[in-house]
Amino acid sequence: MQNCKKCRIQIQGEKERCPLCGGKLVGEPSERAFPVLPKTKVTRMSFMRVSLFLFCAFETAMIVLGCCLEYWPGWLLLAMVAAVVGIIDISLAVYYRNNLLQLVAVEVYIGLVVTVMIDLFTGQPYWSVNWVLPIAFACLPVATAIIGKASHMEVDDYILYLLFDVIMSTGVQGILLLNRIHTFRYPALISIAFVIVFFLWIIIFNHRELRRETSKLFNV
Ligand SMILES: [Zn+2]
Known part of the structure; x- marks a missing residue:
């Protein structure tokens, strides 16, 4: 076992220096106290x-x-x-590798910006604004909820992501609609409505506090 003469402590495992004083250690290192994960x-x-x-x-x-x-x-x-x-x-x-929700959101938004840019570059932002944006904005909150459920998160933990999706979906598409950028408006309108209804559905049927309250209400 290794030991530090200055601190008079014995050290389990293999250390280069004393963890207390940083001084040199003497003695033979013993087997490590904890298994060591192989480095990636x-x-x-x-x-x-x-x-x-x-x-x-x-x-x-x-x-x-x-x-x-x-x-x-x-x-x-x-x-x-x-x-x-x-x-x-x-x-x-x-x-963002440790936060899948953030990573997915960031990737989708980058993808959308790139799509609109390519579309602008090649002419008019028609197919991206008419189709890609509405579909992506509708899929993102669903993906967020699925990832949240799959990683055993409470709705409270990812509700802010959903709220952000609602704000982005209605905000971005609303501005585009008001400026009459779309040549075909229905997908965008359906997408906005879907995202809002989906958000309300998650809040009303999955939110812990609300669920408790409503179940109380109906059990009386
Ligand atoms: Zn020491």
Whole structure:
């Protein structure tokens, strides 16, 4: 067993220095008190580093190619923008890896922004605004509730995410509707109505306090 002469303590397991004074230890290390988990092969940092390197290499190659061609074709600029979105996406995924609800929400919102941008880039924001936004805004609260239920969370724990989905869905789509951006309005209107009804349904039938109160009310 290792021990520190200064602190007169014995140390279980294998330590490099004394945990109290930081001094040197003498004696033979004993078996570790707790099992040690094997280290994951790819750490977060090395993964980030490789991604960042690939991103920089790709952007450099694109710039060199653009200079060689002496003009900047649209696909080249699009590829460069896509790489920027990709690296932001990877960084966010690494950052939010412990919170699946945040990660899903962030990914969906990034996806929506990219979709609308691509649509604007290629002409008018018709299919994205008419179809992609309404479907995504309707699916997000359902996905949030499913993830919440699957990870055994109380409704109180993810209700703020749902509320945020409602605000974003009605806010963004409401502004677009008011400005008459849609060429086909029904999906957006149905989507807004669905998200609000879904939110109310979750609140009324799943909220702990409310459920208790209502059950009391009907049992009397
Ligand atoms: Zn010590």
